[in-house]
Amino acid sequence: MRFDFFHTGNSKTEVFAIDKIASDGLWSGSLTVLIDELELGPYFYEVIDKNTNVLLYSRGFANIFGEWQTTPEADQVWGTFHESLRFPWPKNPVTLIVKKRDAKNVFQTIWTTHVDPASREVNPADIIHTEKVTTICENGPAQDKLDIVILGDGYSTIEMDKFNKDAKRLSDVLLSAEPFNTRKNDINIRVIETPTQESGVHKPHPGVFKRTPLSVHYGSFDSERYVLSYDNRTIRNIASAVPYEFMVILVNERTYGGGGIYNLYTTVSSDNKYSDYIMIHEMGHHMAGLADEYYTSSTSYEAPSVELEPWEPNITAFLDKENLKWKDIVTEGTPLPTPWNKEEFDKHGYQIQRERDSLRAAKVPEEVMEDLFLRQYNQEDEYFSKEKYKDAIGLFEGAGYNQYGLYRSQLDCIMYTRHTVFCKVCQRSINNVIDQYSK
Structure with missing residues (x-):
């Protein structure tokens, strides 16, 4: 089940509005590890049986809204971002609770709503997909493996061969890095083609303006190298063609850039000389909630003052x-x-x-x-x-x-x-996530 909603607010306030509740295709997550004991991320959601009050599913996550909320812009205006929460289709009505870390880094409930799977407002029909899907590696059933889907933006129709080669190359890069190399038999990787009419994506800083299917763009939060898409609904609809827990969006550009948000997606500029680094580094953010350890590079959001122990494991x-x-x-x-x-x-x-x-x-x-x-x-x-x-x-x-x-x-x-090597602490954190989906 995919629970789509709008996340609106400013630097001090956030509110939610339901958009749509529908099928998201085949469930790919573990059928045994349903409760998230890692408790990573600035946000956390729980799915609770409404009648018995039994916790059925939980996951930590991060989002674009949470990052935007720390920018100077959020002090001046309100913003709205589309988001999705995914969980196994419930048999009975459930309560959905969204939590956020407070000033002491403790999760506090910020939104409670209810979902009745039998309601006419819930659509159980799957999307009819026409996209071409290929498999890079498949090592077992989706429910027993960690599943990655790779999409592309800025690849024209005549560049689909290049897209598939880029996807294979960067998948090999990821699987050659530890701990992915040791755990590669626990990982499935599938690719979905999303051709564009012209090559490249939107880059507002140098004045390159384009419209692409996934709406990926450089210049997020006015940071020239930060590559994101705010079109969550389109991305999720396309990705639902295959089972997945984690997502990579390859960007057909040489300009250095990328992004990685915990349990949302990773973006990688595939033609940059440092695309190997970008792929591995951003997957650290996306999969394991790893913090950036650098501090001399400029960022698009404000670093918090050091008063509490950060939730990031590294x-x-x-x-x-x-x-x-x-x-x-x-x-x-x-x-x-x-x-x-x-x-x-x-x-x-x-x-x-x-x-x-x-x-x-x-x-x-x-x-x-x-x-x-x-x-x-x-x-x-x-x-x-x-x-x-x-x-x-x-x-x-x-x-x-x-x-x-x-x-x-x-x-x-x-x-x-x-340098394209994770430290031992980061490797352990990634292994914990792989265990969550493969055991």
Whole structure:
């Protein structure tokens, strides 16, 4: 069942309105792990039997509204975003509860509504699909595996071969990274073709204006590299052609960009030199709710002040010294916090960001930006090679858009730099999610 609704509000208020309740095709989730014990994400929903009050299903999630709510624009105007909650078709009437973390990071109910599957307002008919579907890998029934669907935007009709090759290439990239490589037999990947009339997508900053089937665009929240689509209904309708829990939208562009929102989707600029990095990094956000560990790059939303322990599994404020999230795997003999040459590294990082902003403003060719990223990559390698604790699991200050007060577990990780390796803490978090859908 797919429960579609409108999420409206500003920086301080949010309200909800039901749009449509209908079939979303074959249920792909586990038939045994129905209760979300990971409790990740800024939002959480529960499906409860209305008569017995038994919890039937729950999941954590993030959304575009929640990110938009932290932007300066939300202080001035109201915004509305379309969203979906998906759960097994209930046999009897259910209560649907949506929760959000409060100022102390505790989930509090913000919306309660009811769903009667026998109601005339609920449509059990499946969408009749005409899209072409192919399979990259299928390792078992959808209910027993983690299922990924890949869509494309900005690929013209004559570029479908390119789209399928891009989908295969980036799937192989993902499955070559740990822990996906070890767990690849627990993963299914399917592809749905969504051709456009012309090549490329909407890029308002450089003045490239286009209309595409999925409405994917650069410049989300006025951040030139942030690639999203606000057309949730269209995307969900197309994706329902196959069973899926996680979604990738490949963008037929060379311009650096992407995005990843927990339990929503991942976007990847498929032709960029760093598309491998973008794919793996953004799937970390989308699948496991991993936080960005960098802090010298500009972002489109405001970083929260460090007053509470963040919910993300890969960063910490280290407020509870006895209960570090990854205490059980800290490398023996590693001091906490762990010393590293942070001042010099940060100076380098901020200099790169200034160069990056200047080059973007000058609208230089993409290969110039790629050369800058390569120089940054090589310089970071040089810095890390000199560090005493470069391979240790410890507590390194600087994470989650905060230069001070938040910590990451290892010196380097794909959530911190463009090196395409997850740290051990991130790998464990991803494994937990794969377990949720394959056991």
